[in-house]
């Protein structure tokens with residue numbers, strides 16, 4: 001008998017990902033712990049820097065890449081996930097890395113275009129961008145629409161300059177990523193690490209919206225799992241609305257969201273309260289502990305911070321489906337982990353020696 005997070009005790013952990021092993025109080029390892037990959041879930045992986053959030057996200061991604069019927073997509077703001085494409089221990093982990101992501105301009109609605117460019121819709125330039133986004137499908141056509149209007153020259157110039165800035169990001173292309181590109185069995189790693197916060201948010205929003213729409217319209221069969229590292233970056237920008245939609249309405253169309261963040265206090269309350277699986281590494285910042293405490297389920301008989309682990313790779317898992325709490329050690333990655341901190345000694349070629357050498 002095994003335990004599957006999100007499902008409960010299961011004789012055969014089918015369509016379940018191997019997350020790690022139970023951890024006893026003396027640190028010894030127990031039975032294997034799995035996570036359900038069959039139904040849709042909202043998972044939140046939290047922990048202070050360096051305690052293993054990205055590592056854990058990589059473990060979930062490896063398991064998804066080997067599971068049938070799902071379409072795993074990673075939005076990678078730090079560029080650490082391309083190593084998941086390297087040869088794996090054991091079963092292969094199929095991966096497509098998109099290192100210059102682009103999306104169609106018309107995925108964003110007029111209001112999002114104004115927020116993206118930092119323009120108030122009530123301003124002259126903002127009004128022009130709003131109107132252009134309503135009428136045109138491409139960024140080029142939006143610029144033409146602005147030029148064609150008889151609005152005051154200063155407003156037209158301001159709107160054109162803002163649209164030229166968006167053009168310079170290089171992320172808008174009518175042939176950009178769509179749901180059918182993303183809905184493959186392989187993990188699609190969307191590397192947004194070279195982008196500023198605004199274009200990064202535009203790409204994330206377009207991907208989240210495309211996957212959600214495609215499931216609502218039934219144009220893709222596989223169940224998408226959108227995994228986002230450094231998720232707080234996206235709750236601060238225009239991606240927020242699309243992530244909110246998946247968190248609150250993703251279950252029915254079968255869209256899952258896995259968010260990893262070192263700052264649970266910087267994601268919305270919805271992200272915490274709507275998550276049915278919380279995987280917490282070590283956390284110490286008062287604001288982050290308070291954010292989790294506020295959403296602490298009633299079935300927890302002691303406070304979460306008293307249960308938090310101390311070592312990298314150790315976690316506490318709160319499973320809302322079964323109303324259970326588990327202390328676990330996340331398994332080793334089968335592919336190389338790309339998020340390790342660089343070492344100054346490695347840069348200059350000094351070997352690390354054991355303390356007693």
Ligand SMILES: Nc1ncnc2c1ncn2[C@@H]1O[C@H](COP(=O)(O)OP(=O)(O)OP(=O)(O)O)[C@@H](O)[C@H]1O
Nearest residue numbers: 048049050051052053054055312313330331339340
């Ligand atoms: N389950 C694990 N088993 C073994 N080592 C681990 C595990 N999880 C993390 N580590 C170790 O901890 C290091 C830091 O992990 P990781 O890069 O995932 O941290 P992080 O919390 O994502 O940090 P950051 O916020 O800086 O991205 C890894 O390079 C690895 O050496």
